Amino acid sequence: MPQSSRFFFFVLVHVGVANAECPIPDGPLAARIPIAQTTPETLACDFRAERAARPSPQVGLALSGGGTRAGLFAHGVMQGLFDSGLLEKVDTISSVSGGGYAALWYFTKRMEAARQGWDYRQIFSDCLPTWWVGDPGRQAGPLTDLQKLIAQAKGWPMACPNSAHFAPGDPYRWQAHLARWPDIFGESPVVVTGSRQSGPWFQLLGMGIEAAFTTITRLQLRSDVGDLYQAGIERTWGLNPVPRSFNGPVNALADRKTKWAYTNDNGNPRRTTVGLAVDLANWAALRDWLGRTPNAPSWVLNARIGNKQHDVRPETIYEMSPFVYGSDSSKYSGADFPYPGLGTAVRISGAFADYQGLPEGTGAAKTLQRFSAITRNARWSMEMKGEAGQAPYNLSDGGGEENLALYSLVRRGIPNIIAVDASFDAAGRMDDLCRVRQGLARDGLVLEVPALEELQQVCEQAGTKAYNTSAWLNPVMSGRVKWPVNPATGAVTMPDTKIWFIKLGWNQQEYRRAFNEGQCENAAHPVSCLLTVYYGHNTTIVDKKDRYMLFPQLSTAGLTLNSSTYLFWAYRELGRSAGRMLTWNEAAETIEYAATRECAQVARRYVKGHRAGVLPRDTSSDPSCRDAPP
Template sequence: MKSTKGMKNVIRMAAYIILLSLTGCAVKNTIRVEPMTLLGVRAEDAKKSGLALAGGGTKAASYSMGILSTLASDEKNALAEMTAISSVSGGGYAALFLYSKLMLGTNDPSLKPADYFKDCIPSAYQGLLPDEAAHLPDQPLCDTQTRQRDEFRFQQFVRCRQDVLESDCRPSFSNRDSDYVFHTGALFALTLGASVPNFVARTVFDWPVNLSPSRALYRAGIGTTYGLFPLTSAAADERANIAEICDGTNFKNCDASAPSARMQIKDMTFPALRRFLEQTGNRYPVWIVNATASKKRSFLGWAMAGQRDFSKYTLQMSPYAARSGLYGALDLEREGIDLLDGVTAAASFFDANQTATGQPARMALAGTQHLLATDWGTDVPNRDVGSGWRVLHALTPFPLYYLDGTMRYLSGKRDDDTRSAYIRLLDGGNNDGFGAYSLIETRMNKIFIADNLGDDKGRLADLCYLRNEVELRYPYGSVKPSRLLIPGLEGFDAYCQTFMEESEGQPPSNSKEIKHAYPITAWRHKVLLGCIRSDGFDDCAEHEGTHIDARIYFMKPTLDMEEMTKKYIDIPHRMVRPAACDSAEPGLCELSAYVLEWHLQHGTAKAIHPFPQDSTALMTLDSDPRRYGAYRELGRWHMSKALKDSRLSDADFAAKVADQKKCPVQRVGSIKAQDCQ
C-alpha cells in the first residue's frame, strides 16, 4: 500500500516537473521584424514601385506572364525601376519563371530578360488573321520552322506544359489531351493508397508531414513548368516526356535522379536569390512571396468563420527576411524552405485549413481533404513554443495532442502566437489574395495590382478586402484611417462596406450576399487608377500641404467584349481586323483570333464567352496553349497601358482619375447614363 502511494507521488512529482519544464519552454521568443527589412538595400530607393501578382492558379500565371513580359521588354527598363514584385499563388508561378531564368541565365551575356518572353502566334490561327500578322516584328506567325527556333523555347515550353499535373508536353492546338482521364484516375488511386498512412500521421497523430500525392505532383509540376530552363526547342516537342529528355542537352537544371523529372533545387533558394540580386547590382526587383499563416490549425478552427487581418496573418518571404505580424521572424533556411517550397505553400489553395470557403461547406470540405490525403499546406515549427511541447504533441494521439495548447493557455500563454506547436502555411488567398499589402507596408509610391483571382461575376471581393484592411489597420501610421480610392468604380466605398465583416474584429453584417457587381465583359477602362491617402480628401490630387501615400494601377482579366468584338473582329467574314495586329496594341492579334475562333465554333456572336474569367481550378488542372496565349496577351496589353499611366505627371494623373470618376465602371442594374466616352 505504501509502495503504491509512493509510486503515485513519484508520478505526480514527475508530471509536475515535466509541466514546469514545458511551461518554461513556452516563453515567447518572437523576433519582430519590420516590413522594410524585406527589401534589403532597395528599402533606400527614393521612389519605390511595386507589382502585386495575385493568385488564381494557371489562369493567374498566364495573365501574370503577360504583365512581366511588358516589364521585361520595356524600352525604359521598367523591370529595373520596380523595387519589388509581390506574389501570391498562381502569380508566384510566373514570378518563379522570371527569377529562375534570371538566376540561371546570369552568366549568358546573349540573354536579356525580354528573351524569356519571345514567342510566335500559333499557326492554327493563320486562316483567321490578316496578312499584317505574318509581318509582326515582335511576334511572328508560327510555322513548323518558326516554332522550332530556339529563341522561342522558353515560351513554347510553358505553352506545352500547361497541364502542371502531368509529365509530358502538349503543344498541339488541334487535339485535346487524351491522357488527362488516365492521369486523373492514376492520381486518384495514389491518393486512396496514401489515405491510411495519412490518417495515422495527420489524424491519429498530428505530425508535421505531408503525405499527399497530389501535393507532391503539384509542387513538381510548378517547378517543371515554370522553373526548368530549356536549352533547345526540342524540350517543347510534341508529346515530349520530360522524364525521358531530362538531361544537360535539353535543360540546364533538370533533376534526372528524381522519380519524375523536376526542377533542381540547388541554387534555387532564398539566400541564393539574395546573392544573385547583390551580384547584379540590385538592378532587379526584390521578390516577396506571400502565404497565409493564420492562428488556427485544427478542426476546431475549421468550424469557425475565417477572418482576415493582412497585418497579422500574411507570411512574407523574401531573400532578406521572412516575417508575419503574428509570429514574427521565420528562418527559411533553417526550415528548409526554398523558392519552390515558398511558391507551393503560397499556392496551396486545396487545404483543410483554408478560410476563404464559407461555412458549412468549409467544415465538410476540410474533413474530406484531411482524411483523403489532399491537404497541400506546409507545417513549420512555431518558435514561440518550446521544442519540449512539440515532443509532447508528437507523442500523444487524438484528442490528447490538443492538451498541450490547453496547458499553455492555463499557464498564462494566451496569445494567438502560442496557440499551436506548428504554423500552417497555405494559400495566400486566404488572407491577402493580391500580395498588395506587403507593398503597402513597405511604403511603395506606385503599386501595380494584377487581380488574377477567379471572379466571373465581377464581385471584386478581394479588392474590397484590401480597401477595408487599409482603412482598419492604419498602415501609414496616420492618426486618421487610410483610404484606398478607386473612383473609376461606381459606388466603390459603399459597396465594400458589405464585405467589412470578413476583416477580423468587425461585427457581422446584415447585408445580403452580392452575386453580381461590376460585369467583367463591360469594363470601360483597361486600367483603373486610384490612390491611397490618409488626409481626408476623396480624390487623387496633390493638394497644398498634403500628398497621396501611393498611386494605384489596378488591372484585371476584363474586357469591354462588345467594343473589342466590334473594333477588332469581323465575325461574318471570319477574320480578325488589321487593327488588332497593329503594334500600337500589343497582344491583340492572338487574343482576337482566340475570341473569334470560339465564336465561330459556337455559331453565334451573342454566345457568352468564358474568357477572360475561365474557372481557376479547372484551368489549373487542364489548361491548354490557346488559353495560355490569350490570357498572357491580355496581361501584356493591360500592363502596357499601366506603364504609360505611371509616367504621367501628378496633375495629369489626378485629371485622368477624375475622368474615370465621371465615366466609371458601372454596377449591374445601374441607372446612370450609359453615354460615356
C-alpha cells in the same frame, strides 16, 4: 559591388539601424510598426534588409492569386511591362498563390541567365503563330482575312516558321516551353497543332486512385497530391530549358517526340517528380543573386497562418522573402526560411486544396481537418515550428486572406504599385479588391479606384451590384491609397500611394468587331491580333444566359487542372496589352498611362454566376465612355 564593399555597406547599414534602436535581423524579431503608424523612418527600420541595396524603392508589382489563370495573365502583364521598359524599374514583386507561378518563372530564368552568362531578356522572345490563324478546321472568311494581316502585327519580330516555334538556336524556347506544359498536373507536353488538346485526365485519375489507396491503407503520411502539385509548378514554371534539337523536318510529329532538357532540374528521371534543383533555386541563392544584381527586384511571397476567416485579419498574412519571413501574429525572423526551395514556397503560397482554405468552424473545415489527420493528401500546407512559447502552425494559400498581394507592398511604403487582379470574378463583385480595401481601412488607410463607380456600395452591399468584366472599358485603372493623419502633428503619415489596377477583363465587343472586319492592331482596331484570333476560334463557348464568352473568367480549379496552349496565348496577350500601356517617367519618378482618358465603369445589378449585363446582339453597340472622376 565587390564582396568586401558589400560587407562594409551592410555593416554601416546595420550600425546605423542599431543606433536607431532597430534590431538586426539575425533571428527572431519583434513585430513591425503598425501600418497606421508608418513613416519614412519606420520603413527604414522594418525593411532595412530589403532596402540595403535599394534605399528608396519606387515601383512595386503585385500579382494576385487564381491558379494557372492568374499565372498566365500575370506572365502576360510582365511581358507587357518588359515591352514598355517598366519591368526594369520594378523594385519589389509581391505574389500570392497563382501569381507566384509567374514570379517563379521570372526569377528562376534571371538566376540561370546570371549563372550561365546569357542575356535574360531572351526569355520574352516569341514568334507569331500565323499557322494557327488559318487552321482549316476552323471558320473561313474573317480568319482568312486576318491571316493576311497578322504577320504585320506590332511587337512581333517574325512569324513562326513552324508549329514547333523553332528557329536556329531555339530563341523562342522559353515561351515554347510554357505553351507545351500548360497543365501543371500533365506528365508530358501537349501537341501544338491547332487542334483541340486533351487534358491530363489519366494522370489525374491515377493520382486520385493513389491518394485513396494510401488513405485507406495509411501506408504513408506524405502528401502525394501536394507533392505532385509542387512538381508540376516547378516543371512548368521553374525549369530553364536548353535549346532543342531536331534531326529531321521540324513538324508536329517531331515536336511531339522532343526531349526537353534543363539547366536547373533535380536530375530525377521520373516525369512526375522532375523539378527544380534546390541548390540552384533557393532563398539563399536568390539573396546572393540580388546582392550581385542591384537593379533586380526583390520577391515577397504571401501565405497565411490558420484557417480562412470571414473578418479581415492582415496580421495573418505570412511573408516569405530572401531577407525576412513571418507575420504580425507569429513575429518575424531574419534567419534562413526552414524550407529553402523556391518551389516549396510557391506551393505553400498556393496551397488552395488544404483544410485551412475553408472558413474556420464550418462543418466542411472540421471534416477535412479530421481527414487530414489520416492522410496528408488533404494537407497541402507546410508546418512551421513556433518560437519559444508558441505552438506549431501551418502555412497555406495566402489568397484566403489577401488575394491581391497588394497589402504587403502598401505596407512597404512603395509610392507606385501595379496591382494585377486575375482572381476568379465572373460576376464582377470585386471581392478581393474589396477585402484588401477593408483590411487597409481597419487601420485608417483608404483605397480608391475612381473609375469604379459606386465601389464603396459594391463592397459594402455584397450581392446587390457588380461590374461587367466582359464589357471592361479600361485595361488599366488609376487609383490611390490615402494614409491616415497623425493626430499629434495633424499631417498625413505618408504621401498617397499611387495604384495602377489591372483587372482580368476585356471589352468583348471590341474583339468582336475586329474579328468581323478582319483587322487588328491598327488605328481603327487597336486590339491584339492573337487575341482576336482566339476570339474567332471560340465564339461558341458562351454563357447561355448572358451570351458572353466564358473567357477570360474561367474557373480557377478547372483551368489549373486542364489548360491549353491557346489559353496560354490568349491570357498572355490580354495581360500584355494592358502591361505595355504603362511606362516610367524618369523625371517625375512616376508611372504614366498611355490612355488619353479613363472611362467610368458603371456598377450594375449583380447576377449570381453570370455577367452583370447581357451581350448586345448589335455588334456596333458598345458601352458609352463617360470620363471617370480624377
